[in-house]
Amino acid sequence: MAARPELQAPPEIFYDQSEARKYTSSSRIIDIQAKLSERALELLALPDDGVPRLLLDIGCGSGLSGETLSENGHQWIGLDISEAMLDVAVEREVEGDLLLADMGQGLGFRAGVIDGAISISAVQWLCNADKSSHEPRLRLKAFFGSLYRSLARGARAVLQVYPQNVAQRELILGSAMRAGFAGGVVVDYPHSSKSRKEYLVLTCGPPSLNAAVPNAKGEDGMSCSEDDSSGDEENQTVTISDRNRPRKKRKLDKKSKGKDWVLRKKEQLRRKGSSVPADTKYTARKRKSRF
Amino acid sequence: MRLLTHNMLSSTIKGVSNGFPLTIEAAKVVEKQVDMNSDFLKNIFSKIEWKPFVEAAKTLGFSELPEEDVQPSLLDSHEFLTKFHHALLEIHLEEGALVCPETGRKFPVNKGIPNMLLLEDEV
Numbered sequence: 001m002a003a004r005p006e007l008q009a010p011p012e013i014f015y016d017q018s019e020a021r022k023y024t025s026s027s028r029i030i031d032i033q034a035k036l037s038e039r040a041l042e043l044l045a046l047p048d049d050g051v052p053r054l055l056l057d058i059g060c061g062s063g064l065s066g067e068t069l070s071e072n073g074h075q076w077i078g079l080d081i082s083e084a085m086l087d088v089a090v091e092r093e094v095e096g097d098l099l100l101a102d103m104g105q106g107l108g109f110r111a112g113v114i115d116g117a118i119s120i121s122a123v124q125w126l127c128n129a130d131k132s133s134h135e136p137r138l139r140l141k142a143f144f145g146s147l148y149r150s151l152a153r154g155a156r157a158v159l160q161v162y163p164q165n166v167a168q169r170e171l172i173l174g175s176a177m178r179a180g181f182a183g184g185v186v187v188d189y190p191h192s193s194k195s196r197k198e199y200l201v202l203t204c205g206p207p208s209l210n211a212a213v214p215n216a217k218g219e220d221g222m223s224c225s226e227d228d229s230s231g232d233e234e235n236q237t238v239t240i241s242d243r244n245r246p247r248k249k250r251k252l253d254k255k256s257k258g259k260d261w262v263l264r265k266k267e268q269l270r271r272k273g274s275s276v277p278a279d280t281k282y283t284a285r286k287r288k289s290r291f
Numbered sequence: 292m293r294l295l296t297h298n299m300l301s302s303t304i305k306g307v308s309n310g311f312p313l314t315i316e317a318a319k320v321v322e323k324q325v326d327m328n329s330d331f332l333k334n335i336f337s338k339i340e341w342k343p344f345v346e347a348a349k350t351l352g353f354s355e356l357p358e359e360d361v362q363p364s365l366l367d368s369h370e371f372l373t374k375f376h377h378a379l380l381e382i383h384l385e386e387g388a389l390v391c392p393e394t395g396r397k398f399p400v401n402k403g404i405p406n407m408l409l410l411e412d413e414v
Contacts, residue, residue, distance in 0.1 A: 052331040054295070054338075075331060075380075077296050081408070095325075097296040101407040104376050105414050108303040108407055110311055113338045133411045142414075146303070 004164060010130035015061070015082035023062040030064055033120060036197065037065035040118040040158040041072060043186060043201050043214055048236055053115035056150070058103055058159070059122025061085040063094035069118070070095040077114075079103065103138030109150035117147060117157040123200070124161050127168045140172065144179035151204040157181070159200040169198070178204050189218035259284040292384045292403055294351070295335070298344050300405070302391035302398075304413045310391055312343035313398070317349045319386035327376045333366050335379070348378040 005014050023029055046053055052073045057066045058221045060078025062085050076096035080086055086098050101107070104126050126139050147157060154286060163169040173185065181202035189196045262284035268275045277283075302310030345356045355374050357365075365371045389398040389405055396413070399406050 050330065051334050052328055054299075054335060073328070075295065075335075077299065079407075086404050090404070097292050098404045099292075099296070099300075099407050100404050106303045108310065109299050109300050110340070112303055113299050115305050131411075133414075150299075178314070235327070 006125055006128050006161070006164070010128075011125050012081045012083070015085045017084045017087075020062060020082065020084040020088045023064060023085065024092065033064035034068055036120045036160050036239045037068040037118060039188065039197070039217075040065070040120065040160055040199060041068060043158045043199055044116045044118060044156050045214065046116060054113070055094065056109075056114050056117035058107075058116060058117060058119035058147075059125070060089065060096070060098065061120075063089035063092055063096065063098070065118065065120045066094050066096045067092075079107070103143045104134070106142040106146035107150055109146070111149045112152045114150045114155065115152055116155050117159075118153065119157075119159040119161075121160055121162055123159050123172060124163055124168065125173060127164070136171065137175070140175035141179070144176050144181065148179045148181060148204055153205045155204050156183075157200075157202045157204070159202070161198055163198065173200065176200060180204075186214060188216050190216065192218070193277075292405055293380055294344060294347050294382060295379050297389075298339050298379075298386070300407075301355070302388070302393070302396070303407075304391060304394055304409060305398060307391060310393065311414045312340065312347065312392065313389040314392060315384060316388040316390060316397075317348055317351055317384055318385075318388075319384075321383050321385045322381050324385060325376075325380050327347050327373065329366075329372055330380070332372055332375055336363060336366055336375075344378070351382050351384060353378050353382060354376045354414075387398060 008014055023033075041219065044055075044290075050073075051077055055069055055074050055076045057063075057069065057076050057078040060066050060076075060080050060262070061082070063078060066076050066078050066089075078089070078096050079099040079101040080089075081100070081102045083100060086100060089098055103122070123143075126143060127136050128134075129136055151157060161169075161172060163172060169185070181204060183200070183202040186199045186201050188199070189195045195218075263279060266276050266279065266283075297313065297315065300311075300313055302313060304310065341361050342358075345358050348354065355376055357371075373405055383403055384400055385403050387400045389400060390396070391398070
């Protein structure tokens with residue numbers, strides 16, 4: 001498994017020019033992004049009346065997901081933190097408007113103007129503290145709070161995420177719920193480690209009938225290779241090969257033996273006749289944290 | 292950046308209570324032809340803050356929009372729709388800046404992309 005890009009560098013640094021270039025040259029990445037955004041648009045469940053909507057693409061990158069929105073006739077505004085990725089988007093002449101912005105600082109939109117939001121593989125970046133001033137919980141709160149404000153009542157946001165573990169998933173979902181969203185997680189192909197995809201489907205406003213979470217794909221034993229006609233089982237996710245894998249964590253939770261154990265051992269040695277220092281208040285005392 | 296986006300954007304600097312509308316300082320404006328979709332225009336019309344929209348269009352050199360008494364009934368007029376469409380979706384601010392109305396902080400616009408990143412003390 002390739003290392004997660006979130007662990008390597010902050011997004012504005014990680015997605016530099018060479019990394020952004022991959023998003024125009026790799027047909028595999030383009031294909032996956034298109035599939036993800038099509039599915040996200042499907043989950044967005046916009047009314048089927050052919051009226052184009054104003055949508056938001058959070059973490060639009062080079063505009064691959066926005067292209068799907070344009071193909072379906074919608075107007076969109078994309079925001080991303082990586083300048084290099086946005087430059088690629090300008091080169092590709094995407095139809096939506098682009099903003100260089102940090103979603104963790106809150107989205108600067110007026111209240112209730114956006115008809116829906118999608119985000120492909122972006123929100124998990126908020127779980128990382130890349131600067132000393134970053135506090136994931138606060139950044140998630142700012143993001144979901146401002147997203148809730150800018151969405152029209154009853155509008156949906158579909159966020160495709162790659163949470164690193166259960167704690168991250170809970171953190172993200174919890175922040176969304178605290179912001180007032182209703183909804184939950186849709187997991188496509190839950191039994192496959194490769195094509196498993198998680199979508200947060202959030203509805204703005206009080207829970208109602210249409211806030212029900214849609215069904216996932218591939219839940220009832222449906223083969224997940226059905227629509228991956230490429231057969232390229234390896235690398236079905238947009239991840240980057242690992243150059244520097246994360247270092248092994250030092251074992252921190254090793255239990256120390258404690259004062260009782262030290263006193264017992266000293267007593268044993270005294271009985272054997274060795275010279276043992278006297279027991280004082282310093283014996284087996286815990287070191288100060290600065291050591 | 293089109294005026295559609297400008298009309299939705301507001302400043303999020305800490306302590307700013309009303310960051311809308313951002314004043315435009317235009318250095319370069321381009322126009323790009325887009326197909327008109329009257330359904331979209333009718334749908335988005337109710338969400339547009341008209342006064343700032345007209346002001347912004349003037350700054351970018353388009354002053355044919357009616358300033359007052361804008362009723363939804365105008366949407367049936369093809370002439371109005373064409374102007375509305377042109378101002379909303381075809382005029383792009385390519386280079387320049389957006390200025391926060393309360394603090395005067397400038398958000399530079401380069402290659403049509405406004406830089407809305409805040410400094411640490413503005414969050």
